[in-house]
Amino acid sequence: MGEHKRIGILTSGGDCAGLNTIIRAVVNHATAHYDWEVVGIKGATNGLMERPPKVMPLKLHKVDPLRTQGGTILGTTNKGNPFAFPMPDGTLKDRSEEIIEGYHQLNLDALIGIGGDGSLAILRKIAQQGGINLIGIPKTIDNDVGETELAIGFSTAVDIATDALDRLHFTAASHDRVMILEVMGRDAGHIALNAGIAGGAHIILIPEIPYKLEHICRKIRDRQAVGFNFSVVVVSEAVCTENGETLQKNEQFGQFRLGGIGQYLANAITNCTQAETRVTVLGHIQRGGIPSPTDRVLASAFGVGAVELIAAGHSDMMVTWKDRQVTGVPILDAIKTYRKVNIEDTLVKTARGLGICMGDQ
Ligand code: F6P
Secondary structure (H helix, E strand, O other): OOOOOEEEEEEOOOOOOOHHHHHHHHHHHHHHHOOOEEEEEOOOOHHHHOOOOOEEEEOHHHOHHHHHOOOOOOOOOOOOOHHHEEOOOOOEEOOHHHHHHHHHHOOOOEEEEEEOHHHHHHHHHHHHHHOOOEEEEEEOOOOOEOOOOOOEOHHHHHHHHHHHHHHHHHHHHHHOEEEEEEEOOOOOOHHHHHHHHHOOOOEEEOOOOOOOHHHHHHHHHHHHHOOOOOEEEEEEOOOOOOOOOOOEOOOEOOEOOEOOHHHHHHHHHHHHHOOEEEEEEOHHHHOOOOOOHHHHHHHHHHHHHHHHHHHOOOOOEEEEEEOOEEEEEEHHHHHHOEOOOOOOOHHHHHHHHOOOEOOOO
């Protein structure tokens, strides 16, 4: 069984489905198998800045309902870089030492940080600075963390986007419309590509493949010519306008947010095809709700895998999913490559093989 340990766990960055399932798996394995103590840290690193640090004890008999619960019971944040933390007086302060002190005050032997590439990079920097034994677990609906085929939350987001496309088919066909679904994913088109194939989109637009409006409009007209007066388009939020402009929504708290490409395309498509268009922006629906079975399996495997890495004395590692196996890789390797869609990828070829227009031909 080894020596007794006290480990911390936090969720950082945007939420997604499956975070609570990870927490359940970590608590199950750490307490039932190793008899360790697990402490939940609230509000990501913000919880470690508080005095006393804001924590939540995580007990075996309490965590079972977390298997299907969306969001994160620990809370999270995707704003306020601890190295330049916005203070009430408008100044920016480096609060990394407070976080390190908070970690040591809790007498933790290791910290499990669940986050995307941005959060993992910040957590790693703090861990290196403060001698924290950090183990990372990749999560993000964008699925853009390097070194892992899957991150938590992606599968659920694809399910939701696929369901939306399935529904849009009926209303598109009933009204002879072009229905456009704008999905999340930041600079990576994984959600649009996967959901587009599964949900039978006729046109899939992703940031990795530059498009020409003439190709999109030709696809719609070709379908009209053979009697299909409707089309379904899925577009990733970071796709630019034809002349390369990135569209952004209202800015809040100094953060820029992608959005608007769906409506831009709708106007352009109406102009060139005279088709009636409607836009659905799926937004945070993709992050909420019950995790898919795939995300539950992955979250369980990652939770157990992270505890095993700690038990084996590792730190500065992240669990990954490769060839159906959980393995550990240095966090640095995972964060140094941003995992976009490879344009030679099997799924790009699959989409083209199905006759789906990717906008470039
Ligand atoms: O990184 C996850 C993600 O959902 C992106 O797909 C999206 O661009 C962004 O977060 C939205 O962030 P917020 O919750 O701050 O609006």
